[in-house]
Amino acid sequence: MTSPVKDPDGRSSRWDDHREERRGELVLAAVTAIEQFGPDAGIARVAEAAGVSKPVLYRYFDHKQELHDRVITWAAEQVVDRIAPALAEPGAIRRRIGNAVDAYLGLLTEHPNVFRLVLRHRGTDGALMPPGSHRISATFARFIGDGMRALGLDAGGAEPWAHGLVGFGLSTGEWWLTRETMSRAAVGTYLTDFIWHGFAGIAAEHGIDLEELATRATAATVTELRRNDS
Structure with missing residues (x-):
């Protein structure tokens, strides 16, 4: 049986930590957008508040509902x-x-x-x-x-x-x-x-x-x- 791939230098863990940190930053951007434009603020407004494009936002959240759940x-x-x-x-x-x-x-x-x-x-x-x-x-x-x-x-x-x-x-x-x-x-x-x-x-x-x-x-x-x- 093939042995599991190891990550001796912890790069995978560091990436996971970075990804979660970035998700937290985007949640705060969503909070800012929602407070400014109301609970109907769309993904475009959140992306604008975060200073990123919509495709970048979707790299961290599969859909709008997931982002709302985090908020x-x-x-x-x-x-x-x-x-x-x-x-x-x-x-x-x-x-x-x-x-x-x-x-x-x-x-x-x-x-x-x-x-x-x-x-x-x-x-x-x-x-x-x-x-x-x-x-x-x-x-x-x-x-x-x-x-x-x-x-x-x-x-x-x-x-x-x-x-x-x-x-x-x-x-x-x-x-x-x-x-x-x-x-x-x-x-x-x-x-x-x-x-x-x-x-x-x-x-x-x-x-x-x-x-x-x-x-x-x-x-x-x-x-x-x-x-x-x-």
């Missing part, structure tokens, strides 16, 4: 990068929830058209949630589960609650960007109150007053929260 995954990663440190920072739980909500709303403010693209892909391929949303729900589930266990409470609801929060956030974000009838601060307050009272109510049923609790997070906790790929 949506990028958006999910941005959400995790914003909310994980906010949730894990030291301080009262209610304030941490508020900071995480504000970080999410800030991302929508910065990239409204990317978020609109995300919403367009909700429900594709029979899935209720858009690609990449599992990254966010896994982060929520880990935070909720760890918090409930630390309080000596049943953490069995962490995963369904986390998925519910992602859907809640998407729906509210869609309403906010579409209607534009409320300030970011007001939306953030209402979202924070809703989430906080849900968990405070669960804790209260077990005789725990979350208003009196403050937790401390370490850098390791932030790292753990961001390990959301199963």
